Amino acid sequence: MSMIAAFYGGKSILITGATGFMGKVLMEKLFRTSPDLKVIYILVRTKAGQTTQQRVFQILNSKLFEKVKEVCPNVHEKIRAIYADLNQNDFAISKEDMQELLSCTNIIFHCAATVRFDDPLRHAVQLNVTATQQLLLMASQMPKLEAFIHISTAFSNCNLKHIDEVIYPCPVEPKKIIDSMEWLDDAIIDEITPKLIGDRPNTYTYTKALGEMVVQQESGNLNIAIIRPSIVGATWQEPFPGWVDNLNGPSGLIIAAGKGFLRSIRATPMAVADLIPVDTVVNLTLAVGWYTAVHRPKSTLIYHCTSGNFNPCNWGKMGFQVLATFEKVPFERAFRRPNADFTTNTITSQYWNAVSHRAPAIIYDFYLRLTGRKPRMTKLMNRLLRTVSMLEYFVNRSWEWSTYNTEMLMSELSPEDQRVFNFDVRQLNWLEYIENYVLGIKKYLLKEDMAGIPEAKQHLRRLRNIHYLFNTALFLIAWRLLIARSQMARNVWFFIVSFCYKFLSYFRASSTLKV
Ligand SMILES: CCCCCCCCCCCCCCCCCCCCCCCCCCCCCC(=O)SCCNC(=O)CCNC(=O)[C@H](O)C(C)(C)COP(=O)(O)OP(=O)(O)OC[C@H]1O[C@@H](n2cnc3c(N)ncnc32)[C@H](O)[C@@H]1OP(=O)(O)O
Numbered sequence: 001m002s003m004i005a006a007f008y009g010g011k012s013i014l015i016t017g018a019t020g021f022m023g024k025v026l027m028e029k030l031f032r033t034s035p036d037l038k039v040i041y042i043l044v045r046t047k048a049g050q051t052t053q054q055r056v057f058q059i060l061n062s063k064l065f066e067k068v069k070e071v072c073p074n075v076h077e078k079i080r081a082i083y084a085d086l087n088q089n090d091f092a093i094s095k096e097d098m099q100e101l102l103s104c105t106n107i108i109f110h111c112a113a114t115v116r117f118d119d120p121l122r123h124a125v126q127l128n129v130t131a132t133q134q135l136l137l138m139a140s141q142m143p144k145l146e147a148f149i150h151i152s153t154a155f156s157n158c159n160l161k162h163i164d165e166v167i168y169p170c171p172v173e174p175k176k177i178i179d180s181m182e183w184l185d186d187a188i189i190d191e192i193t194p195k196l197i198g199d200r201p202n203t204y205t206y207t208k209a210l211g212e213m214v215v216q217q218e219s220g221n222l223n224i225a226i227i228r229p230s231i232v233g234a235t236w237q238e239p240f241p242g243w244v245d246n247l248n249g250p251s252g253l254i255i256a257a258g259k260g261f262l263r264s265i266r267a268t269p270m271a272v273a274d275l276i277p278v279d280t281v282v283n284l285t286l287a288v289g290w291y292t293a294v295h296r297p298k299s300t301l302i303y304h305c306t307s308g309n310f311n312p313c314n315w316g317k318m319g320f321q322v323l324a325t326f327e328k329v330p331f332e333r334a335f336r337r338p339n340a341d342f343t344t345n346t347i348t349s350q351y352w353n354a355v356s357h358r359a360p361a362i363i364y365d366f367y368l369r370l371t372g373r374k375p376r377m378t379k380l381m382n383r384l385l386r387t388v389s390m391l392e393y394f395v396n397r398s399w400e401w402s403t404y405n406t407e408m409l410m411s412e413l414s415p416e417d418q419r420v421f422n423f424d425v426r427q428l429n430w431l432e433y434i435e436n437y438v439l440g441i442k443k444y445l446l447k448e449d450m451a452g453i454p455e456a457k458q459h460l461r462r463l464r465n466i467h468y469l470f471n472t473a474l475f476l477i478a479w480r481l482l483i484a485r486s487q488m489a490r491n492v493w494f495f496i497v498s499f500c501y502k503f504l505s506y507f508r509a510s511s512t513l514k515v
């Protein structure tokens, strides 16, 4: 019997960010392994015209929850969606709902965050710092609370090369930042943002670091742990391999490469690609929840959920495998044949951006205009290049994360828990994982049918022929222009033609003699 699964039985669990990538997998696993849990409260806002109930309904009826419905048929009754907006005071939770949350909650998993790299500082602070502070305040009023688990990121201290399982202070106190956001206007905030974030690459990593400081400062008597995952990717094993539902991290770039938009990226092939499957992060999170509640460590423990020091894979290997998978299972209606490459040099990268990205987009838009359609490729390409430039920071560096706490926890688990809540990435086969990841993107993100693979391959063959034809035509035009202008080129051309003629005459004569 799994001790962790048994621990969550009969518990009331509060999850923020349950509609997000990680939150959904966390809920799924909880329901599947502890179907006798009492209730999961989720804080949900309305979005894209959908009410909170409609959003929950959509999640529960998705493929991800198919297995859950078998083990926990009354899952609808065990999930309680509470309207909340983490940007508002008291999260805009009604009095009755707040009362219920305060009196019943046993465990909190705080996953909600803005993960956008380019969010204005005010918004990132509101969600990643102020909301965390407010949630801690709520937690301190919960008499039955056993553990508060905060999800941070392994990159909150990406300005350091070696990162320990400790909270590193930021130069300006989070409280001062929170206060200043109230009275500074947007223009001034934009101006001071680069100074505040210092050597971090974006507001996301900076505010996640501030969020950790808030957790440390406001922990009081709470039983808290922090989890720092690295780049979270598709599921490895559970509930099935390859599940992914958003474009964050590598997923968006894999689509761009598979559809032939992305042909080159400035990345260091030997740099460690510290990807971690989302189900691994969730297993560790649930194990940490159990350990923190049952063992009540004296201080706030930080757990790195990374793959680099257990089972490293680099971007070169990952890129190769992604391309190899495109050969077997190509994406439909590609713009060009997938043939991406890594460059390490900024100038070469700019050259390829001009030749392989911007030029084809301009040519295609010209073609769209000619055929009376609205041009759109240049806009799309600019967006893609902006995204790539934001991710480049992470694919040109390697980090080392110490993992003593994570290893300690692994050794504390029973063999059954090590199996059911497996977070040992040494067992992960990267080639298999990446193949399933690409397949998962095709199935669950692009919603493409496997039956369309022969047609997709046929389309790629057509694109290859067009490519050869285009290059040959380009070469002939260039050569014709050269011959018209240069005596030297004419001499070379004369030499080649006469050489070919002699070779053919010799070949014909010798074959006639043999007969
Ligand atoms: C030795 C030899 C070597 C040889 C090598 C061989 C070469 C092989 C090369 C092959 C290449 C193959 C492919 C590549 C394979 C690997 C590539 C490596 C890349 C990996 C990069 C990973 C780096 C991640 C680093 C993460 C560090 C921190 C981790 C975290 O803690 S948080 C999670 C990470 N967060 C993110 O990823 C968020 C990033 N996103 C943003 O910040 C923004 O979205 C943005 C990128 C700035 C874009 O903003 P925009 O305003 O321009 O766009 P917008 O957001 O409005 O979106 C545009 C449309 O896209 C839709 N959309 C956007 N995001 C999402 C989403 N998450 N889910 C769903 N849909 C999304 C959006 O709806 C818009 O659509 P529209 O409305 O229809 O227009």
Ligand SMILES: NC(=O)C1=CN([C@@H]2O[C@H](COP(=O)(O)OP(=O)(O)OC[C@H]3O[C@@H](n4cnc5c(N)ncnc54)[C@H](OP(=O)(O)O)[C@@H]3O)[C@@H](O)[C@H]2O)C=CC1
Binding pocket: 016, 017, 018, 019, 020, 021, 022, 023, 043, 044, 045, 046, 047, 084, 085, 086, 087, 110, 111, 112, 113, 114, 115, 127, 151, 152, 153, 154, 208, 228, 229, 230, 231, 232, 233, 246, 248, 249
């Ligand atoms: N994905 C990754 O690569 C990594 C993620 N992390 C961390 O993991 C956690 C989860 O990330 P992930 O699931 O990928 O992120 P997502 O962007 O998929 O999910 C974010 C969640 O936060 C919710 N949220 C955002 N703003 C509000 C708001 N104002 N009120 C209520 N809810 C809100 C979103 O709700 P809604 O659906 O309404 O938008 C969503 O449920 C985050 O803390 C992130 O920092 C750490 C390392 C890597």
